[in-house]
Amino acid sequence: MILRDSAALRSRVTEWKKTGASIGLVPTMGALHEGHLSLVRAAQAECARVIVSIFVNPTQFNNAHDLANYPRSEAADVALLAGVDGIFIPTVEAMYPEGYSTSVQVSGLTDRLEGAHRPGHFSGMATVVTKLFGMSGADRAYFGEKDWQQLQIIRRFTQDLNLPVSITSCPTLREADGLALSSRNRRLPEAARLRAPRLHAIMQETAWAIRAGRPIAAALTAGEADLEAVGFGPIDYLACCDAQTLMPAREMTPGQTLRLLAAAALDSVRLIDNIVI
Template sequence: MSVPIVRTVAELRANVADWRREGSRIAVIPTMGALHEGHLSLVRAALEKADRVIVTLFVNPKQFNNAGDLAAYPRTEEADAGKLAPLGAHLLYAPDVHEMYPNGFATTVTVSGVSDGLCGAFRRGHFDGVATVVAKLLLQTGADLAFFGEKDFQQLHIVRRMAKDLDIPIDIVPCPTVRELDGLALSSRNVRLSPREREVAPKLASALFNAAERIAGGVPVDEVLAGAWSAIIEAGYSRVEYLEMRADEDLAPMHELDRPARLLVAAWLGETRLIDNVKVLSRTSIDNAPGERTKLSVTDATI
C-alpha cells in the first residue's frame, strides 16, 4: 500500500477536479514532513470530516531565519509516505522550491496584529513565510477544510486571520496538542535533543500546567509567571524567550484571568528551541488538568 505522490500544481488540481466531480469533501494538512504522531493525529481527524485528505510536504525556505536550520531540517519523504499510507490519506503533495516559488515570484503575505510578540518578536519574517506558503497551499488544493495543531498556537491564529482576510473559502480546524506520556509536546525538533536533554524537556510542560493551575486558583498572574520562568531555568533550560498569558480568542496580552486564556512559552534547551502552550482552566475543571498532560491533546503540523 502506498500513498500517491504528486509534485506539480497541475497534477494536484487534476486530482482535486476528479474528486469534485464525485462530490467529495476535501481536507488538507500542510506539513514540512518529518511526520510524527502529532501530524498523524491531524490525518485521522481529517479523515473523520472529509472524503479525501491531502497531506502537503514542503520544507519552506521562506520561514527559516537561519540557513543552517534550513539545511539541517530532516527530509524524510519516503518514511513520511510510509506512515501516511496505512491511515488512508489519499494524496501526498510534495512540490519542490521552484514549483512553489518560480522565477520572478514577488509576493509576500503579512498578517499584522496576531503575529506581533511571542514567536513573532524572536523570529523576524518567519510568519510572513508561513502565511505566504499556507495561502498558496490553500489556494492550490482548493480544500474545504485545513487542519492545524494547537501546539503552534500563534501560527494557528495567523492562518485563521489570513484565510478570513483573503476570503479563502476554507474552514480552519484546530486540533489539540499531542504529548508524550511524560508531557512533552510532540515536535520534529525533539529528535535533536540529547538523552540528557530529553529527560529535562518535559519540565517545560510541567511548569506550564502548574502555572495554569495556580492562576486558575487565584494566584496573581505576574507572580505565577515569574515563578514558572525560574522553574524552567532551574530545570535545566538555558534561556526562556517568552512566557506570557494571552487571550485564547485573539492573543491579546492578559494580566488577570477575566476570559479564556493560554499560557505560551518558548525556551532553549541546549541548541534546541522548544515551544508549548496550555489552556488556563476554570476552577471547576482544574481537576482534569493532570489527565490533559498525557492524553492526545499539536505543530511543528508544523508548517
C-alpha cells in the same frame, strides 16, 4: 499517490470534485509523528479525499542553520501516509519560481511571541499556507493546537481574505511524560530529552498558580526561574495571553479564555508549548 507540482495536484483535485468529493488538507513540513497522523485521521473522518503536503518552507525560517538542520525523512513519511489519497511534495522551485514576489502579511497577531523572536516567520507561513489552499482547492484544512499562535493567524487571514476553507484545530498530542510531540524532539540529546518534559510540568504549575489567584506577573516570573533552574535557556517567552487576540493578560477576567504560551531552548533545541489556563 505522490504529486510533485501544482498542475498535477490541481488535475487530481478537479477529478475528485467532479464527483462531489469534499477535500481535506493537512499541511506539514514532514518528519511526521503521531501528532500529524492525528490530523490525517481527523481529515479522513470528515472528508471524502485527503491531501497531505510535505514541504520544508524556506521562507518561514529566519535562521539558515535551523533550516539546514530541520529533519527530513520523505521515504518514512510516505510510508506512514499509505492510506492518504494524495501526497503533495513540491520542490522549492515549484513553490517559488524565478520572479516570485508576493507575500501575505498579517498585522497585530504576528507582532509578539514567535513573531518577535522569528522575524519574517509568520509572513512565510501565511504565504505558503495561502498557496497550498489555492493549489489544493481544499474545503477543510487541519492544524494542531501546539502551534497556537500560528493557528490564530491562519484563522485571521482565512477570514480576512474570504478564503473558502474551513479551519479545523486538533488537540496537542503528548508523550506519556507530557512532552508535546514535535519533529524537533528527535534532535534532543538523550539527557536533554529526559529534562524536556519539565517545560510542560512547569507550565502546568504556573497555570495552577494563576488559577489559584496568584498575580499573573509573579507567577510568570516564578515559572521562568523554574525553567532556568532545570536547564532551559534562553527563554524567549513565558506569557499569559488572551486565547484569541494573544494580547498579554494582567489579571483573570470572568468569561475570558486565557492561554499560557512558552518558547525555550534546551541544548540548543527550541521547544514551544501552550496550555489553557
